[in-house]
Amino acid sequence: xxxxxxxxxxxxxxxxxxxxxxxxxxxxxxxxxxxxxxxxxxxxxxxxxxxxxxxxxxxxxxxxxxxxxxxxxxxxxxxxxxxxxxxxxxxxxxxxxxxxxxxxxxxxxxxxxxxxxxxxxxxxxxxxxxxxxxxxxxxxxxxxxxxxxxxxxxxxxxxxxxxxxxxxxxxxxxxxxxxxxxxxxxxxxxxxxxxxxxxxxxxxxxxxxxxxxxxxxxxxxxxxxxxxxxxxxxxxxxxxxxxxxxxxxxxxxxxxxxxxxxxxxxxxxxxxxxxxxxxxxxxxxxxxxxxxxxxxxxxxxxxxxxxxxxxxxxxxxxxxxxxxxxxxxxxxxxxxxxxxxxxxxxxxxxxxxxxxxxxxxxxxxxxxxxxxxxxxxxxxxxxxxxxxxxxxxxxxxxxxxxxxxxxxxxxxxxxxxxxxxxxxxxxxxxxxxxxxxxxxxxxxxxxxxxxxxxxxxxxxxxxxxxxxxxxxxxxxxxxxxxxxxxxxxxxxxxxxxxxxxxxxxxxxxxxxxxxxxxxxxxxxxxxxxxxxxxxxxxxxxxxxxxxxxxxxxxxxxxxxxxxxxxxxxxxxxxxxxxxxxxxxxxxxxxxxxxxxxxxxxxxxxxxxxxxxxxxxxxxxxxxxxxxxxxxxxxxxxxxxxxxxxxxxxxxxxxxxxxxxxxxxxxxxxxxxxxxxxxxxxxxxxxxxxxxxxxxxxxxxx
Amino acid sequence: xxxxxxxxxxxxxxxxxxxxxxxxxxxxxxxxxxxxxxxxxxxxxxxxxxxxxxxxxxxxxxxxxxxxxxxxxxxxxxxxxxxxxxxxxxxxxxxxxxxxxxxxxxxxxxxxxxxxxxxxxxxxxxxxxxxxxxxxxxxxxxxxxxxxxxxxxxxxxxxxxxxxxxxxxxxxxxxxxxxxxxxxxxxxxxxxxxxxxxxxxxxxxxxxxxxxxxxxxxx
Numbered sequence: 044x045x046x047x048x049x050x051x052x053x054x055x056x057x058x059x060x061x062x063x064x065x066x067x068x069x070x071x072x073x074x075x076x077x078x079x080x081x082x083x084x085x086x087x088x089x090x091x092x093x094x095x096x097x098x099x100x101x102x103x104x105x106x107x108x109x110x111x112x113x114x115x116x117x118x119x120x121x122x123x124x125x126x127x128x129x130x131x132x133x134x135x136x137x138x139x140x141x142x143x144x145x146x147x148x149x150x151x152x153x154x155x156x157x158x159x160x161x162x163x164x165x166x167x168x169x170x171x172x173x174x175x176x177x178x179x180x181x182x183x184x185x186x187x188x189x190x191x192x193x194x195x196x197x198x199x200x201x202x203x204x205x206x207x208x209x210x211x212x213x214x215x216x217x218x219x220x221x222x223x224x225x226x227x228x229x230x231x232x233x234x235x236x237x238x239x240x241x242x243x244x245x246x247x248x249x250x251x252x253x254x255x256x257x258x259x260x261x262x263x264x265x266x267x268x269x270x271x272x273x274x275x276x277x278x279x280x281x282x283x284x285x286x287x288x289x290x291x292x293x294x295x296x297x298x299x300x301x302x303x304x305x306x307x308x309x310x311x312x313x314x315x316x317x318x319x320x321x322x323x324x325x326x327x328x329x330x331x332x333x334x335x336x337x338x339x340x341x342x343x344x345x346x347x348x349x350x351x352x353x354x355x356x357x358x359x360x361x362x363x364x365x366x367x368x369x370x371x372x373x374x375x376x377x378x379x380x381x382x383x384x385x386x387x388x389x390x391x392x393x394x395x396x397x398x399x400x401x402x403x404x405x406x407x408x409x410x411x412x413x414x415x416x417x418x419x420x421x422x423x424x425x426x427x428x429x430x431x432x433x434x435x436x437x438x439x440x441x442x443x444x445x446x447x448x449x450x451x452x453x454x455x456x457x458x459x460x461x462x463x464x465x466x467x468x469x470x471x472x473x474x475x476x477x478x479x480x481x482x483x484x485x486x487x488x489x490x491x492x493x494x495x496x497x498x499x500x501x502x503x504x505x506x507x508x509x510x511x512x513x514x515x516x517x518x519x520x521x522x523x524x525x526x527x528x529x530x531x532x533x534x535x536x537x538x539x540x541x542x543x544x545x546x547x548x549x550x551x552x553x554x555x556x557x558x559x560x561x562x563x564x565x566x567x568x569x570x571x572x573x574x575x576x577x578x579x580x581x582x583x584x585x586x587x588x589x590x591x592x593x594x595x596x597x598x599x600x601x602x603x604x605x606x607x608x609x610x611x612x613x614x615x616x617x618x619x620x621x622x623x624x625x626x627x628x629x630x631x632x633x634x635x636x637x638x639x640x641x642x643x644x645x646x647x648x649x650x651x652x653x654x655x656x657x658x659x660x661x662x663x664x665x666x667x668x669x670x671x672x673x674x675x676x677x678x679x680x681x682x683x684x685x686x687x688x689x690x691x692x693x694x695x696x697x698x699x700x701x702x703x704x705x706x707x708x709x710x711x712x713x714x715x716x717x718x719x720x721x722x723x724x725x726x727x728x729x730x731x732x733x734x735x736x737x738x739x740x741x742x743x744x
Numbered sequence: 745x746x747x748x749x750x751x752x753x754x755x756x757x758x759x760x761x762x763x764x765x766x767x768x769x770x771x772x773x774x775x776x777x778x779x780x781x782x783x784x785x786x787x788x789x790x791x792x793x794x795x796x797x798x799x800x801x802x803x804x805x806x807x808x809x810x811x812x813x814x815x816x817x818x819x820x821x822x823x824x825x826x827x828x829x830x831x832x833x834x835x836x837x838x839x840x841x842x843x844x845x846x847x848x849x850x851x852x853x854x855x856x857x858x859x860x861x862x863x864x865x866x867x868x869x870x871x872x873x874x875x876x877x878x879x880x881x882x883x884x885x886x887x888x889x890x891x892x893x894x895x896x897x898x899x900x901x902x903x904x905x906x907x908x909x910x911x912x913x914x915x916x917x918x919x920x921x922x923x924x925x926x927x928x929x930x931x932x933x934x935x936x937x938x939x940x941x942x943x944x945x946x947x948x949x950x951x952x953x954x955x956x957x958x959x960x961x962x963x
Contacts, residue, residue, distance in 0.1 A: 055956075063888035064880060066896030067903055069831020069871040076830035084825065139821060140814050216835045216843060216897040216931050265833070265897030266931050298836045423962050488895025488932050617959060625891045628954045633894060633933030661840035661929060669935040670922045680959040 044584040053501040057625040060493045071263045074233040075295045077222050085135040085281050085294035086142040088149050090124040093158035093374040093654025097122050100132050104148040110141030113288035125338045126374045127655045128303025130276045135284040135292045158374040160649040162335045165373045173372035181369045189363030194327035198318030202399040206392045207716040209646035211308040217265020219305045220295030223281040229256035237267040237487050238524030243517045245274040261485050261515040269380035270306035272524050302659035306379025309336040309351035313392040325415050328361040333369045336378035353385035357393040358458050360417045383692035394455040394700035421456050421591040424615040432595040432613040442711015447602050453704025454595045457696035461689040462588025463532030464581050467520035470545040472575040476567040479511040484522035484534050490626030495538050497623050502542040504560030528689030532586035535687040541579025548577050586687040592616040596701035600709045605721030609673040617680040619688035631677050631694045638698020640667045643718050800861050805873030815861050820844045822860035831871035831900045842928030845904040846870045852908035871900035883907045883945040892941035894932035902928050906942045
């Protein structure tokens, strides 16, 4: 079985991104930047109704707008649209301004229909149905183990809670979209995607083309987070417009569109009951939950399901469990996989109730986790993290922090599968000593391109800058989509394989015993006229799956304004053999920051009366910013014997839970809904104030 | 300085108009409103822009860029769609994210929120104009070294904001970096590294706090 070199100089060091200079100079061309000869601007007309029967779409006036070269409807004939923002038609023209004018004069005849956009409303039988033949609320999936009712009777401590999490939007900074050229020769798409192969298949399937007729290129792309595996309706529309206009067409969504139609993380409403025996061991667990994935689960589910379900009781093992989960349809855009699908949602409910249990039992939350977490790695991480964080000194009785600005601490753990396979790659070694590695993967910003250079350089005794890495093109040997934190574990072994074979072949052909490093140029020269090309593929034994991680959060909460400031995050993350520390650390930072957004800021808000998304922009849908950054203390646990493992997803999972627990610790009362906005903090404090005089009336509650 | 000076090609700048007519209109009696309107009509009659395209000349990265655009075209659109300067990115198109940041006479501005015709007569610097003879600027170099970029889509905007800051204030504090970057958003989460890069470009020696610990050596 192959294995990574024992002695490593580049692997595990800090290597600058090889595409860094291209990205800081503007030389990197994203799918939204490419300008094939004669390209046209394209835009989409969307439904202004949350639900309607569309009977006619007249494009005639749009086609007469100066500069407009083509206009198409999203579908032929009568149809029902089911959410505000569903695609109706699209136009392509020589300028954006021409397209704006054309969209304004498209005539749509439609009969508005009753709709429902809020989960609490939608699950009522009396509400309008999203799909006429199905109730909005799905029949709950039931998962039962042991005798739950009896087990709760055996518990010394039982706690109950109700927790909610919002619909979170992906908001990659490069919006969804493609530049597409469809001619008689075939279709070329420059796609902002995390899966060039799935986009190729999507175009081929949608447009009745052969896979061989479609080429998808994504040399650079501006973020996806799970929402960019398909060509999208916008891709198919761009293709059809290109076909009609006989010119390449670029359709990139607007930021407004991005909030409506291209995926989100489902919401959750979680009723949880948890019990422990007198020795502090978890004994009984019950969860009843629902949430919405919009009009239905999205198709793009690589890396996790697109529905509203989630794992429970998450990372813990409880002998007696009853889990009932359902999804509720609303008239809103579909969910798609979103960085660690299900996990942050699950973690928030479970880690919240764990802290409630710890408080009621009067034990330290870290101690409760050490007693109940089945993972040995994570238990060690808790110990290491608690020490670095200063948990023992910082953890105080909930609500005991003096003054109007209260401090608090919290912790939480996470798990993720990952793993990889299936990737192929080829290497071309030229007589002049230059080398090119080709692989049909894509770099989402994770540093995949650099990772390939690091591995190749390590195995060939070269420097990463000497390796030309070609990725993001379906003409290269296939790799999978970049989802589920599988890219690193899929790509690394294939690069190992192709480089090992290429080196052997080079040495055999040239008779040089060791062609690496100092001998490289001389060996390549001996190849003569023809370059050497070698293929390789993923091999067992160089990667594995399963990454844990724990995080600790320290917060300050202003009890007068309700404002929460995250002061510090300590993150202990295991991830097998770290290939590039520099980019791995960036991934960890990024996961934590996205978790802070989930904890404190992000929530799609629907208007129940009009059915529209009320915050389809960055003024009202808040993302974390530089000034919100806490102090970071990040530790990567090196486990080289496990091979390469992806860590992009596990690092975002426990952040919001740890922050929420820290807020509860600061206030002495729990904000049981994400995001923890100032309003919710003040509401929670108000409840607390009321609960003092109401204490006498407690039995009625 | 140039605020009250009519721009190249524009008969009257917005501020000049307000100075001339706005304040007087505010105190004008009803009878005078008509007169003001007539003055305005006269001023505009001298040169009406649009609705069709107009020729404009932008000074971008020290070179003239001649374009034919409608007056409603933004500077960002002029750069990205009417020429091939795609370094500045369109992310929100409404002055919230900073990905389109360019320098206008060394001041960082949102190019999505400035009309191209208004940008005439100013020195515009885009991210393409920072590297000299293939050598990255200090700020660009620091961004690469500190890994202050991931997908890279927000990066040109951050690079321009930090460049603008350092032009004005070569030795900023961390607080001043936060202030300068408060109009830039990143979704991948590069902020801690952007801070490090900005400080490094300003000559402060910063090191990463991240540690790698061998699991095998844990108790």
